[in-house]
Amino acid sequence: xxxxxxxxxxxxxxxxxxxxxxxxxxxxxxxxxxxxxxxxxxxxxxxxxxxxxxxxxxxxxxxxxxxxxxxxxxxxxxxxxxxxxxxxxxxxxxxxxxxxxxxxxxxxxxxxxxxxxxxxxxxxxxxxxxxxxxxxxxxxxxxxxxxxxxxxxxxxxxxxxxxxxxxxxxxxxxxxxxxxxxxxxxxxxxxxxxxxxxxxxxxxxxxxxxxxxxxxxxxxxxxxxxxxxxxxxxxxxxxxxxxxxxxxxxxxxxxxxxxxxxxxxxxxxxxxxxxxxxxxxxxxxxxxxxxxxxxxxxxxxxxxxxxxxxxxxxxxxxxxxxxxxxxxxxxxxxxxxxxxxxxxxxxxxxxxxxxxxxxxxxxxx
Numbered sequence: 001x002x003x004x005x006x007x008x009x010x011x012x013x014x015x016x017x018x019x020x021x022x023x024x025x026x027x028x029x030x031x032x033x034x035x036x037x038x039x040x041x042x043x044x045x046x047x048x049x050x051x052x053x054x055x056x057x058x059x060x061x062x063x064x065x066x067x068x069x070x071x072x073x074x075x076x077x078x079x080x081x082x083x084x085x086x087x088x089x090x091x092x093x094x095x096x097x098x099x100x101x102x103x104x105x106x107x108x109x110x111x112x113x114x115x116x117x118x119x120x121x122x123x124x125x126x127x128x129x130x131x132x133x134x135x136x137x138x139x140x141x142x143x144x145x146x147x148x149x150x151x152x153x154x155x156x157x158x159x160x161x162x163x164x165x166x167x168x169x170x171x172x173x174x175x176x177x178x179x180x181x182x183x184x185x186x187x188x189x190x191x192x193x194x195x196x197x198x199x200x201x202x203x204x205x206x207x208x209x210x211x212x213x214x215x216x217x218x219x220x221x222x223x224x225x226x227x228x229x230x231x232x233x234x235x236x237x238x239x240x241x242x243x244x245x246x247x248x249x250x251x252x253x254x255x256x257x258x259x260x261x262x263x264x265x266x267x268x269x270x271x272x273x274x275x276x277x278x279x280x281x282x283x284x285x286x287x288x289x290x291x292x293x294x295x296x297x298x299x300x301x302x303x304x305x306x307x308x309x310x311x312x313x314x315x316x317x318x319x320x321x322x323x324x325x326x327x328x329x330x331x332x333x334x335x336x337x338x339x340x341x342x343x344x345x346x347x348x349x350x351x352x353x354x355x356x357x358x359x360x361x362x363x364x365x
Contacts (some may be wrong), residue, residue: 017074023132026169034174035073036291042066042167043308044284046159051276058159059280061146065163066287067091067135069127069171070294073239073344077174078185083192084171087162090119094136095160099153102144105225113212115140116232123241125195130294133208142313148226208341211235214339219332227332230313234259234336237302239343249342251298252337258299259333262306269307270323273283283308306319 043066049060071087072080094115101111117135139160146156175181195201215235219228236253269282286308293301306329314325 015128023085032292032295035069035289035310038167038170039066039069040284040288040301042163043287044280046163047280047283048277051280056154056276057146057151057315058089061142061156061159061173062150062163062166063283063312064095064135064139064142064160065165065167067131067139067321068164068167069154069292070131070135074129076183076185077171078181078183079191081168081171081175082185082188085168088161090091090136091124091139092161094119094140096153098143099139099147099151099156102140103148105220107222108144109228111224111244112137112216112229112232112279113222114139116212116236117205120212120236123251124204124208126192127196127198127241129241131237132239132241134233137193137229137233137236138309141233144229145226145313146228151200159195194229202237203243203346204241207340207346208236211239211340212337212344215336218339223332224328228237230329231336231339234333234355235340236336237335238340244309245344245354248341252296252341254299255302257338258302259306259330261299262302263310263330265303266307266326267323268311269311279311283311300313 041062046062046065047056047059050056050062053059065088068084068088068091072083075083097111097115098108101107116133116137119136123132124129143153143160145155147153212235213306215232216228219225219231223231234255238248238255240247240251269279274282286304289304290301290308293304310326310329312323
């Protein structure tokens with residue numbers, strides 16, 4: 001009769017796999033550079049326009065439209081084009097809520113929970129896959145910071161909407177190639193089929209809700225309400241889109257290590273005090289690297305995304321180059337990641353097979 005492994009040995013084995021994953025770069029299932037290039041261009045062009053107009057801060061707000069590009073990137077071009085405007089609309093809606101609620105502590109906290117849980121339900125119910133709820137949460141927080149700094153909510157929303165529209169336009173450019181028209185796109189009724197709430201989806205949504213409420217509450221009570229969105233964002237990316245304890249532990253470790261490295265990169269960029277033009281090119285490059293690495297090594301992707309987000313956030317707050325901001329974000333990341341890893345206990349030890357899990361449209365289970 002086979003002896004069951006002891007719980008301590010199971011946890012030790014899982015921790016060992018998480019550590020080993022830091023040294024493992026997964027093979028690319030398909031070329032990632034076209035999506036990365038689109039994201040990099042969408043990040044850079046608004047910044048260049050803002051610099052030329054003497055309103056760099058508006059260019060930074062518009063550059064978050066690049067966060068539209070990663071969504072639905074695994075689908076054929078015509079199907080991607082049908083769905084990407086929906087991703088842009090979600091980012092714009094997040095900016096609206098952030099600009100209106102962000103400057104008000106309690107209302108902003110409630111809005112953060114609503115955005116996180118609402119986007120989480122869409123992501124996990126429809127099996128949308130990476131990047132999950134992360135970017136709407138970041139846009140919500142950035143819009144709140146910009147509004148709190150005195151920027152008009154109308155201006156904030158207009159800039160984000162312009163950036164998202166640019167992302168959709170750049171997505172159209174590859175359609176000049178005939179090969180993309182040889183695939184008949186499926187209708188929206190198929191692409192966004194009725195959500196299938198299996199055990200994994202329910203557990204992921206429950207964990208997302210816990211991270212949203214606990215991360216926001218801890219920031220309100222013990223840290224800083226203005227930074228609650230960063231804590232929650234760190235937590236939801238650790239929750240991820242794949243159910244199971246192992247993935248949660250691995251992503252928590254990758255997120256923490258990547259953030260530490262990313263803060264170092266941010267400090268180096270801040271110490272160099274680059275000219276606005278150089279900064280725009282740096283942000284485009286960081287976005288490119290993030291999209292190249294995201295499917296192969298999460299810590300590397302986080303190391304590029306962290307300075308990117310820190311530059312945009314600190315610039316929106318008017319204190320680009322502040323190392324205090326970087327230190328605060330390390331604390332927020334540790335808190336969010338710890339909450340998310342703890343919620344992995346909601347999953348049973350044997351995680352569902354994630355193969356074929358993502359959509360749209362999702363596969364029957």
